[in-house]
Amino acid sequence: MEEWVMVLIWTVVTLSALGVLAAVILYFVAQKFKVEEDPRIDEVEKMLPGANCGGCGFAGCRGLATALVQNDDISALYCSAAGAETMKKIATYLGKVAPEKEPQVAVVRCGGTCEKRPRTNRFDGAQSCAVVASLYVGETACAWGCLGLGDCVAACTFGAIKKNPETGLVEVDADKCTACGACVKACPKGVIELRKKWPKNRGVYVSCVSRDKGAVVMKACKAGCIGCSKCVKACPFEAIKVENNLAYIDPAKCKLCRKCVAECPTGAIVAVNFPPAPAKPAEPKVVAPKADAVKVEVKKEEAPKAATETKE
Amino acid sequence: MKSFPIGGVHPSENKLSREQAIEVLALPDTVTVLLSQHIGAPAVAKVAKGDKVLTGQLIAEAGGFVSSNIHSPISGTVTAVDMAVNGAGLRQPAITIKREGDEWAEGIDLSKDVVRECKLEPKEIIAKIQAAGIVGMGGATFPAHVKLSVPPGKKAEFLIINGVECEPYLTSDHRVMLERGEELLVGVTILAKALGVEKSYVGIENNKPDAIAHLQKLAASFSSIEIVPLKVQYPQGGEKQLIAAITGREVPSGALPIDVGAVVQNASTAVAVYEAVQKNKPLIERVVTVTGKSVKSPKNLLSRVGTPISTLLEAAGGLPEDAGKVINGGPMMGRAMVNLDAPVTKGTSGVLVMSGEEAERQPASQCIKCAKCVSACPMGLEPYLISKMSRRQMWEQLEEERIADCIECGCCMFTCPANLPLLDYIRLGKAKVMGIMRARAAAAQKK
Numbered sequence: 001m002e003e004w005v006m007v008l009i010w011t012v013v014t015l016s017a018l019g020v021l022a023a024v025i026l027y028f029v030a031q032k033f034k035v036e037e038d039p040r041i042d043e044v045e046k047m048l049p050g051a052n053c054g055g056c057g058f059a060g061c062r063g064l065a066t067a068l069v070q071n072d073d074i075s076a077l078y079c080s081a082a083g084a085e086t087m088k089k090i091a092t093y094l095g096k097v098a099p100e101k102e103p104q105v106a107v108v109r110c111g112g113t114c115e116k117r118p119r120t121n122r123f124d125g126a127q128s129c130a131v132v133a134s135l136y137v138g139e140t141a142c143a144w145g146c147l148g149l150g151d152c153v154a155a156c157t158f159g160a161i162k163k164n165p166e167t168g169l170v171e172v173d174a175d176k177c178t179a180c181g182a183c184v185k186a187c188p189k190g191v192i193e194l195r196k197k198w199p200k201n202r203g204v205y206v207s208c209v210s211r212d213k214g215a216v217v218m219k220a221c222k223a224g225c226i227g228c229s230k231c232v233k234a235c236p237f238e239a240i241k242v243e244n245n246l247a248y249i250d251p252a253k254c255k256l257c258r259k260c261v262a263e264c265p266t267g268a269i270v271a272v273n274f275p276p277a278p279a280k281p282a283e284p285k286v287v288a289p290k291a292d293a294v295k296v297e298v299k300k301e302e303a304p305k306a307a308t309e310t311k312e
Numbered sequence: 313m314k315s316f317p318i319g320g321v322h323p324s325e326n327k328l329s330r331e332q333a334i335e336v337l338a339l340p341d342t343v344t345v346l347l348s349q350h351i352g353a354p355a356v357a358k359v360a361k362g363d364k365v366l367t368g369q370l371i372a373e374a375g376g377f378v379s380s381n382i383h384s385p386i387s388g389t390v391t392a393v394d395m396a397v398n399g400a401g402l403r404q405p406a407i408t409i410k411r412e413g414d415e416w417a418e419g420i421d422l423s424k425d426v427v428r429e430c431k432l433e434p435k436e437i438i439a440k441i442q443a444a445g446i447v448g449m450g451g452a453t454f455p456a457h458v459k460l461s462v463p464p465g466k467k468a469e470f471l472i473i474n475g476v477e478c479e480p481y482l483t484s485d486h487r488v489m490l491e492r493g494e495e496l497l498v499g500v501t502i503l504a505k506a507l508g509v510e511k512s513y514v515g516i517e518n519n520k521p522d523a524i525a526h527l528q529k530l531a532a533s534f535s536s537i538e539i540v541p542l543k544v545q546y547p548q549g550g551e552k553q554l555i556a557a558i559t560g561r562e563v564p565s566g567a568l569p570i571d572v573g574a575v576v577q578n579a580s581t582a583v584a585v586y587e588a589v590q591k592n593k594p595l596i597e598r599v600v601t602v603t604g605k606s607v608k609s610p611k612n613l614l615s616r617v618g619t620p621i622s623t624l625l626e627a628a629g630g631l632p633e634d635a636g637k638v639i640n641g642g643p644m645m646g647r648a649m650v651n652l653d654a655p656v657t658k659g660t661s662g663v664l665v666m667s668g669e670e671a672e673r674q675p676a677s678q679c680i681k682c683a684k685c686v687s688a689c690p691m692g693l694e695p696y697l698i699s700k701m702s703r704r705q706m707w708e709q710l711e712e713e714r715i716a717d718c719i720e721c722g723c724c725m726f727t728c729p730a731n732l733p734l735l736d737y738i739r740l741g742k743a744k745v746m747g748i749m750r751a752r753a754a755a756a757q758k759k
Contacts, residue, residue, distance in 0.1 A: 120401075121650045124673045126736035128703075134740050136650060137401025212403070 040069050040094065047090050049081045053157040055180025056080075068094065075099045081158070081178035103197040104179035106161070106172045110146035110191050111207040111223035111268060113167035117142055133188035141220035144210040146170060146191050155186035174201035174273075196251040201273045204249060204256050206231075208268045211244040218266075225268040231260035313518060315543035316553035317562075319690035321723045323546055323644065325519055329483045329603050329610035334491055336614045337627055339414055343385050343618025344396045345371065347405040349657035350447040351454045352378035357407055363390045368417040368594050371407055374442075380455045380658075381445035382407075383594035385616035387415040399621070399640045399654035400647065406655075409618070421591040426494050430502050430589060437506040437589055444588030445658075446595050450474055450485075450549065450578035451641055453659035456585065459575055460506050469573030471504045471512040472558055473582050475527075476542060476549030478517055479642030482662040484599040485579045487612045489516070489523040492583050493530045499582035500537055502589050507575055512537045513558050514579070519544045546644060547721040551576045553690055565717050580661075595658055600624060604665030606632035615656050621663055622652040636668030644722045674731040685724035685734060691717045695724030699734040702741025707748055715742050716749065 045065035052060035056079050058067065068074050068090060078087060078099045091098030117140045123132055129151040137143045148168045153161045160176035161183055163169070172183075174197070184192045191209055206225055210217050214226030227245030239253035240260060247269070249260070261271045348354035353375035365371055365384040372382040388411040396406035416422065432440070442457035462468050473496075477485040489496060496514075504512045514531075516524050518541045531537045540558055542548050552563045554576060561572040569576055577585070580598060587593040596617055603610040608629025615624060621638070625631050631638070631652070639646040640654075642662055648671075685695035691714075698715045718738055725735045 126733035128737070128740075131733075131736045131740050134743055135400065135647070135736075141401065143402055216403070 038069050041065050043093065044068050044090055047082070047086060047093070048079055049086075049178075051081055051157045051178075051180075053081060053178070053180040053182055055178065055182060068096075072096070080104065081180050083178075104194040105174045105177050105197040105201065105203070106179060106181075106183050107193050107195045107203065107205055108146060108161075108170055108172060108191055109193055109205060109207050109209050110144075110169060111270065112140060112142055112145040112221045113169060113223070115167075116223040117145065117221035119168075129186075130188045142210060142212075142217070142224065144189060144191075144212070145208070145221065145224075147189060151186045151188065152183035152192060155182040157182065196254075198256060202256060202271070203273070204254060204258055204261060204269065204271045205251075206247045206249055206268055207270045209246065211246050213245050217245075223267055225264075226266060228265060230263045230265065231269055234259045234263040313543040314540060314557045315545050316548065316550075316556045316690055318692055319688050319723060320545040320547065320553075321688050321726050322544065323480050323726060325544070326480045326603075326605070327483050327486070327519070328481065328605070328607075329601050329612055330486060330520075332483070332487070332609075332611050334487050334599055334612045334614050335627075337616070337619065337624065339386060339411060340616065340619040340623055342391070342408060342410050343616060344620070344655040345382060345385065345407045345409065345618040346396065346398060346655060346657055347372050347382065347407065349382070349453060349617070349659060350380040351452065352376060352380070352458075354405060355379060355382045357393045357405070359390045359393065359407060361390055361392055364388070365390060365409060366415050366417040368420050368596060370594075371409075374445075374455075378455060378458055380447050381443060381594070383445055383596050384409060385596040385618045386411045388412040397651050397654065399649035399651055401650040419592050421593070423591075426498065427590040428498050430498075430505065432505075432589065434506045434508060437502055440589050440592075441506070441585055444584070444592075444594040446581060446584050446588055447658050448578055449580040449584060449595075449598060449658060449661065451645065451659050451661055453657070456577065456581055459570075459577065460503070462507065462570055462575075466570050467573060468507040468509050468570060468575050469511070470559055470575070471500065471507055471509045472554055472574055472576045473500055473503075473512065473514040473579055474549055474551070474554055474576055475514050475516040475520075475523065475579035476554060477520070477579075478544075478546045478549040479644055479646075479662070480546075481603045481664050482601045482642045483603070484601045484612055484661050486520050486523055488580050488583055488599055489520070490526055493523075493527050495586045496579060496582050497527070497530055497534050497537060498590065499584075499586035501534060502585055503575075503577060503582060504536070509575075510536060513540050514538070515540045515542050515548075515554050515558055517542050517544050517548055546723065547690055547719065550690060550719050550721055552719065565714050598656070598658065598660065600656055600660050601662035601664075602628040603662060604632065604635075604667075605670065606634050606667055607665050608632070617658055618655045620653045620655055621649065621660075624656065624663055625652065625665070632665055632667070634667040634669070635665050637666045637671035639664040639666065644726065645720065673733070676732050677730045679730055679732055682729060684727045684729060688723040688727040690721060690723060691719060693718060695734050695738060696732075698741060699724075699732070699737040702737040702744075705744075707741070707745055710741050710745050711749065715745050718742050 045062050048061040050061050056064045058064045067077055074096050078101045088098040119139045120141050123139050127149050129147040129149045132138050132147050138147045146169050150163050158176050160173045161170050164171050179194050208225035210224050217224035217226050225247050227242050229242045231247050232240045237253050237255055239250045241248055258271050261269050355372035356375050357372045359371045367387045369384045371384045374381050388409050391410050392408040395403040398404050438457050438460050446456040447453040475485055475489050500512050524541050528539045531539050542557055547553055555574045563572050584595050600613050600615050602624050611628045637648045640649050679696050689695055698713050701710050722735050
C-alpha cells in the first residue's frame, strides 16, 4: 500500500479513538456534575410572554419562572405583561395561590403639545431625553414635561409607545401596554405613571407634572396644572390633592365621575376614551386638529430668527 | 516647547478680542445673583426683600466648607430672594438687587496702587480668601480656599498659575495678564505663601507672546516665579494637562493634583486673591470676553457678577442677526444658553455668539472605529467605547473604563469624522457613574 494511504487510515483511526474516549469522559463527567433542575421551570417559562422586559424585577422571564416554581408564596411575583389570566394558569399548574394585581396602564402625564407649549429653542445634540435632562431645560420653557425625544419609546419592548409628530408628545397604546414599567424608569423627567386600567381603557388624570407656581407654568405652557385647587373642591370622593402646586388624582379613590375635568381652567385634567358627551364634550386627549400642524410649522421658522439660542 | 504628553487637538484660535483693552461695563440697573455659582453646596441668603445693601457687602454665606460666600455686586435694595432662570433655562435660587448709586462697603480699598507686601500668616491669608468668596475663575468655579487647605499628610510643592487660556475665542485671562500683570504676580506670591511652596510657575500658551514677555519682565523683580511658555495645543489649560506639561508629573486616575504636590489656580483667580488679601475686595466682578465672528465689536468687559448677559451683548454691538447659538464659555467646553437674561457668574469667562451655520451640528453617521478620538483624548480614554457604553447604560463597565477621569474637554467630538455626539453621552455616563461612586463612598463612610 502506498504510504499516504496508511497515513490517512492512521489519522482517521486515531482521531476516532480520541473522539470516543472524549465522549466517554464527558458522559461520566456530565453524570457526576448533573444539575438537577425542576422541569416545571421550563414549562412555566414557556407560559410567560418571553419578552424579557424586566418589568417583574428579574433580569428575564426565566428568573421569574424560577422564582415562581421555588417560592411557596408567590403573591409578590407578578408578570404584568402576561396578565391575570396567564398568572392564574401558571398558579394552577404549580398548585399555588395566584398572585393578584389590579391591571395597570402607563399614562403620559404631559399635555404640552407644540401648540400649547411653544418651542423656545432647538436642540441639535444627541437625541436622548436623558442627555437633554442632564444639560438644560429642554426645547420648551417647562422644566418638568415630556422632552419628546423618545427614551421611553426605545425602552418599550412591546411597541406600545409612539411619538406623535403633530403634538411632539409620546402616546401610549393602552391595548399593547403591559404595564411592565420600563418606560417609567426610562423617563428622566418622571412624566410617565402606571395607573389603574379601567374598562375600555378609560381614565381621568392630571396631565401635568410641573411643580412650578401657576404664573410660571402659564408662561411656559397653556395646558399645565397651575395648582388652583378648583378640582379638589369639585371632587366628591376626596380623590384629589394639591401638593407643590400640582394636583394629583388618587387612582384608588377616583370613580371617573369627571367633575374635575369640567372644573379645570387649563384643561390639565383629561378624561380619555369616553364617548363624547352630548352637551359639553369631555376634552379628548391629543387629537390635534389639522390647523395645528400649519401653526406649528410657522413657529418653527420663526424660532431661528428670534435668534435666541439652541444647544451645543 | 513644553506640552502635555498625549492627545489634544488644535482648533482655530479665533482670538478676535485679543487687542481689545479691558473695558469697564456701565453698572447694571439690576443684578440677579445666583446662590449657586460655584461647585459645592449653594450659598445661604443672608438678606431679605427690602434690605439695603452696599457694594461688596456679604449677602449670602457659604453653605458648607466646599461652598463660597457671595457679596453684593452693587449697592441698592434687595427686590427679591426667590428663583431666577439661569442660562440653561432652569430655575435656581437667587437674590435680585436694584441699584442705587455705587456705594461700597467699609474697609474696601479702591485705590489703584499696587501693594506688594503681605505680612499675613498662611492661615490668615486662606481665611481672607474664603471670606472674599473666591472661586476658580477659569470656569470650574471650585472654591479657592478648599484647594489651598492642603489636607494633613500631603504637601504642596509647586504652585501653578493657569494662564493658558486654550479655549478658542476667549481672551479675558490674556488681557488680565497684560493689564494687571503686577497684581497677578503679587497674587502669586500670596498664594505661594499660603501654601508654603518655594516655586511658582505661570503657564501661558505660546500664542500670547506679549503676555509671556510682559510677565517675564515683571517676574524678574519677584523671586521664584517662573513664566513657562507652552505649546499651543488644546486642552493645555486642563488642570492635569498643565501639571504634566510643567512638572512632568502625572496625576494618577482618581487622584487630585495635591497628590503629586501641585496646586493650580487660574490667572484671574490670582488677581482676585490679590484684591481680596491686599485690598479687602471680595469677588464681585470679573473680565468677560464677548466675542463671535459676527459680533460687531468683540470686547473684554469688566462686568459685575449678576449683570444680564444681554447687557454684555448690547455693549458689544448687540446680538448679531445671524446668531444661532449663544454660548456661555468657549466653543469647546462652553454651554449654549437658552436664556440671554441669565446673569454673569463668577465662572463666566466668555460669551460667544456663533452664527446658525457655524453652530449647526453636522448629521451623525456611523462609527467606523478609526480611533481618532482615542488619539485625541488627553486622558488616555477610549471615547467611542465609553460613549457607546453610556448610551447602553453599562454603568459598571464604565467605571472600569475610568469614565470618571474624563475632563469633558470635547477633543473626541471635535475630531470625530462621523460627527457623533460622543461627549453628550459621555457626560451623561460620567454624571451617573460619579453619582454611584459618591453614593458608595457615603455608604462606606456610614459603616
